[in-house]
Amino acid sequence: MNTLGIILKQTLEARNIKCLLRENNAGEDYVCIEMDSFAETLQLINSQQLLRLIAMWAAEDFEDHSGFTLFYVFENYNVPELLALEVRLKDKRATSIALDFPIACYFEREIKDGFGIEFEGAFDTRRLFLHEAYPDSFHPLLKSFKNQALDLNHDEPKGSEYIFKEVAGEGIYQIPVGPVHAGIIEPGHFRFGVMGETIFNLEIRHFYKHRGLEKLAEYKKPADCIAIAESISGDESAANAAAFAMSIEKINNCTVPERAWQLRTVMLEMERIYSHLGDMAGMQVDVAYPVGASLLLTLREEIMRYNALMSGSRFLKGIIKPGGLLHDIDTEKLLDFKKYLSAFKDRFEAALKTACNSSWVIDRFDTTGVVKKELVSPLNLSGPIARSSGAAIDTRRNHPYGIYDKVKLNLPSRNEGDVLARFMVKADEIENSVDIINHVIDNLREGPVLSECSNLDGYSLTAVEAPRGQNLHWVYVKNGVIDRYKVRTASFCNWWAIEHAVLGNIVPDFPVINKSMNLSYAGNDL
């Protein structure tokens, strides 16, 4: 039983608030309350400074409650389990908590778009993932809407216009950028408010890549949805596939063979390595230092070739599935990879030295794009961004999964919160990932890589540490098919850190700040 759930239940009962503590078949606790006692409960949670809101979503006709149920998930770094609060709504109205938990603003807008639930007291009620082309009355996640192609008029949109924040004054101007950018980058819109050369306001509008992934999983068999999890974000395929698979495994009480978890860990860390290499190279490209970038890009390409050698895909797609892995990886290949890694380490260190010895690289990185530590909790920042801003948090350590409690995690942490700190943290993480892979390969077990995973009903929440930070997957299986699939990627929360990090910086530094955070558009837009 989850200690956080018990504490909350006892505190609520001491105040005569009715609540129900339910343990699901995956061993997770859900504290269930009615909407009437919501305000008081939230006040209680808010007074516990150690809890931070990490996710919020809605489901229709969940278990025995017909109508809408809201889920609020809180995290305490020192407790392995997460705290899930389940609030049953009587109608389509709920209370906004965005003033107490700022990140809730985006969760609430997301829920409003999906289900049409109104949050009373919300300070921002604009639509989020549905743009103008969709009519205002359209709510795709409602059960009454059957997923199908829509015929929409893009030239004369039916939906209400999206209003940006007005910035005005003498000498102040706006720079609208995107959705189509100048490089080979994903689409998104950035609206800068600039005074001279200095940014004093940035408003980001996303969801141009909204593909309707959550609805796509609806009424599909869990085994058929791995491809959906993998396409959340191409460069986080392994992390998302593993998270989805873990949810299904927990629902079915399926134990994954040790070797499968070892190989998964190798792949998850390879993903971190190639992803971070790309970021660190990109950051140098953005300050015009291609010499340093080339060294890292060469290494990234080599890791991606090993990805293909082991999994059959340069992006590690199509190998992870509920129950373990689709196919084994030859020990020979792994030993060969280990040999490569020892050379990799020296070359990586040399490449790092090249960057660090270039005064103009450091000059552009240092003190640029600072993310203050005070933002980490309210915006639910995670991953290298949080670790560069003085918060030594990592899902692999705080909520261990797989075999991460058996490997040595060397959590890098810096306090400066600038581009340089993120650059160095990512470098440290690459070295730690190499050590983890070496350790795992040294202790490799023989045996099967797949165990039987049945297809039971139930629901389960899983958190993993993807290269960009914490990804959450919640899967609810009803009558053998997925009834609701909720994904909250690290990028969904981390994106908003940029709006703060760029303030006071000059426009030409925006690309390097953006790259240093390397947020996923696809993973955000879903």
Place this chain on the structure above:
Amino acid sequence: MIFDMLRNFFGHKIAPDIDPEQEEFGKLGLELQKNIDAVFGRSLAIRELDSGSDNAAEIELNSLGTPYYDVERFGISFVASPRHADIIMITGAVTHNMALAVKKTFEAMPQPGFVIAVGDDACNGGIYKDSYAVLGGADKILPVDIKIPGNPPTPLEIMKGLLALMNAIKQQRH
């Protein structure tokens, strides 16, 4: 530290070794270069357009510019504006949220211009085919000249696709 800095200033910059496994890519590149010379006259300008991919295709297109592939040596460059482009490489199923921007980007490309769909999603909608949020493949909204399937296609497959387009254009002219 100071020694390192001096070496950075005055020392030789040594490019990393590229392994011979690249041979196939190199040969293909040279053949493509010959074809580009014939069709476009020396250089090919490509504008990448993401209409809703999962970002893996972007990474592979970016890979084409990295030291292992370095397609600029064959006269291929990725340009910042559709106004400079001969070809639009579109990735991902076209989402409703991107549809207008996709149309505008295409209209900004000087004609005659060509469109290549890169990846399964751009070719036919891929796994998103039945989703409310997408129109389908790129050909729902743009005149697609050639499709390069894959999830995502590798750099080599993308080059083969480009070669196929050059051949198709040559044939059209005859």
